[in-house]
Amino acid sequence: MKKVEKRNHQKSSEEKRVINAHNTITKKTLVVVVGPTAVGKTAMAISLAQHFNTEIISADSRQFYREMHTGTAKPNAEELAAAPHHFIDSHSIDQEYSAGDFERDALELLNELFKKCETVVMVGGSGLFVRAVCEGLDNLPKAPEGIRGQLNKDFEQYGLDPLKERLLAIDPDYYAIADIDNPQRVIRALEVYETTGLPMSSYYQNKSAPQRPFEVVTIGLNMERSTLYNRINLRVDNMIEAGLLEEVKSLLPYRHKPALLTVGYAEIFDYLDGNISFQEAVDKIKQNSRRYAKRQITWFNKYGNTTWFQPNEKDKIVAYLNRFVS
Structure with a gap:
């Protein structure tokens, strides 16, 4: 009896593998x-x-x-x-x-x-x-207009380099992979940090x-x-x-x-x-x-x-x- 149950269990497992394989192949x-x-x-x-x-x-x-x-x-x-x-x-x-x-x-x-x-x-x-x-x-959190407006004002007044330095200090992991010559990316990362207190990289990692x-x-x-x-x-x-x-x-x-x-x-x-x-x-x-x-x-x-x-x-x-x- 136990042998029969074991064979039935093996057959069920095999059937599951076939079904899973079929689903993998047919999934878009x-x-x-x-x-x-x-x-x-x-x-x-x-x-x-x-x-x-x-x-x-x-x-x-x-x-x-x-x-x-x-x-x-x-x-x-x-x-x-x-x-x-x-x-x-x-x-x-x-x-x-x-x-x-x-x-x-x-x-x-x-x-x-x-x-x-x-x-x-x-x-x-x-x-x-x-x-x-x-x-x-x-x-990803939406930043209040005040934070975004101030960062944009800083960019227009002082340029991108000070913003990049700030990003490097608070989030070196994101700085290492982001397009840091793109002001939009730098400002967005700073927005996230100033809104939540968490670096942008933490959202990707967790x-x-x-x-x-x-x-x-x-x-x-x-x-x-x-x-x-x-x-x-x-x-x-x-x-x-x-x-x-x-x-x-x-x-x-x-x-x-x-x-x-x-x-x-x-x-x-x-x-x-x-x-x-x-x-x-x-x-x-x-x-x-x-x-x-x-x-x-x-x-x-x-x-x-x-x-x-x-x-x-x-x-x-x-x-x-x-x-x-x-």
Whole structure:
């Protein structure tokens, strides 16, 4: 009798494993392609979208804005035609669009896309926006207007460096991975601390991620550092040739918008103000882009379960993904 019960128990366990395996295979999958700027994320995302016959969500926090084109390395017309893209040119620069807004809108879109696709590809280098979709940011506190207003006033009066020094003192963990050349990110982290007394990093380390109705598989692209830096420098040169200066001039009325307080725009504004030469501005864009790339790698290493590949390893990536999306 005991032997029969044991066999029945084994059969039940095996049946459970089969059911679980079936559920794993049939559950919808969000493939997230991340990595540093200029590494080749767009090309890989398009290739994967074509392979899995699906669509792409952009999680690049600057490619949302239709007025910002040259300085954001958006997919060109040919790339946009190669696979359906979402959140490219979806907003105007005069609209405020936060990571929380993106979380809400992207989840709504995913709900629709998963009705017709087993797999969806999301691509981007904006770590906070990627994290919003994959894990949620709902527990970040909203700062009182007084605190935000004072921090913005400090930034306008004294510049970014004193704010960065304050952030380093109160939250070295977040400082090490955040885009600290982006005033919006620095001010937001200081807001959180001054509102709650807790550093921004504590919210990432201690929060429990909400359950998503889909699997998340994160693919990171990286390459040898000197090669990546050469690609970044070449990209900046191409942006200059493509008319970055003229684009920034057209955006002067919006220069205080958060999206324009970023690499590639802030340096040209500094040139237009007469503070530095044009060549110094170009050199600073290259330097700040390289620094940003390094922080992107650190971010995606620290947060999320990222599996890293070279940009030319598509076959290896597909073989890896097939374990989750077959």
